[in-house]
Amino acid sequence: MDVFRAIKKRRSIRKFKQKDVSKKIIEKIIESALYAPSSKNCQPWHFIVLKGKKKDKIAEITEKNFEQPSWYPPEKSSVLVSCKIIKQAPILILVLNKGPRSGSEKKATKNTELISAIIAETLSIGACIENMLLTATSYGLGSLWIGDLRNAKDVIQKYLKIKYDLIAGVAIGYSDYRPKSKVIQKIRI
Numbered sequence: 001m002d003v004f005r006a007i008k009k010r011r012s013i014r015k016f017k018q019k020d021v022s023k024k025i026i027e028k029i030i031e032s033a034l035y036a037p038s039s040k041n042c043q044p045w046h047f048i049v050l051k052g053k054k055k056d057k058i059a060e061i062t063e064k065n066f067e068q069p070s071w072y073p074p075e076k077s078s079v080l081v082s083c084k085i086i087k088q089a090p091i092l093i094l095v096l097n098k099g100p101r102s103g104s105e106k107k108a109t110k111n112t113e114l115i116s117a118i119i120a121e122t123l124s125i126g127a128c129i130e131n132m133l134l135t136a137t138s139y140g141l142g143s144l145w146i147g148d149l150r151n152a153k154d155v156i157q158k159y160l161k162i163k164y165d166l167i168a169g170v171a172i173g174y175s176d177y178r179p180k181s182k183v184i185q186k187i188r189i
Helices: 003-009 023-034 052-065 078-088 112-138 148-160
Strands: 045-050 091-097 142-146 165-173
Touching: 003 112, 023 045, 023 091, 023 112, 045 052, 045 112, 052 078, 052 091, 052 148, 078 142, 078 148, 078 165, 091 112, 091 148, 112 142, 112 165, 148 165
Parallel strands: none
Antiparallel strands: 045 091, 091 165, 142 165
């Protein structure tokens, strides 16, 4: 599948079939992430591939330990919806920041140089996630970029015994529905 077709076809999938994804395809998805551009070639990403009980445990930990974002109405918790999707998807890839500024956001309130560096690392990780989503699409898979895991990141990191900063998860599997077409704004040049 060519790149532009994958970009147009990619959708956020929230319902997955109970069908395994081959190790070879998961390796290709992660390989594509490694080719993403990164600020000053820092390549701050680190990946953990989870399936089965370990994946489900991440969803359970998140359900029990998340902090509801203050800007989100409590009756509409996207975190709980994300946890349900994680349990359903065959694969969850955790994407972590192993860069030198990993976990420094609490110290960055007035240090603009540090803030800029944190943003650069985070944007680099965003680029690697986009590569993963497009590669999954090219293999006929569905995917969902899940940022809600950050709401329980300290507990998840402790459970997995990792020192890197959890940025997001990517749920991957075969879609169990046909997503709607995107409505695209007209481009004026």
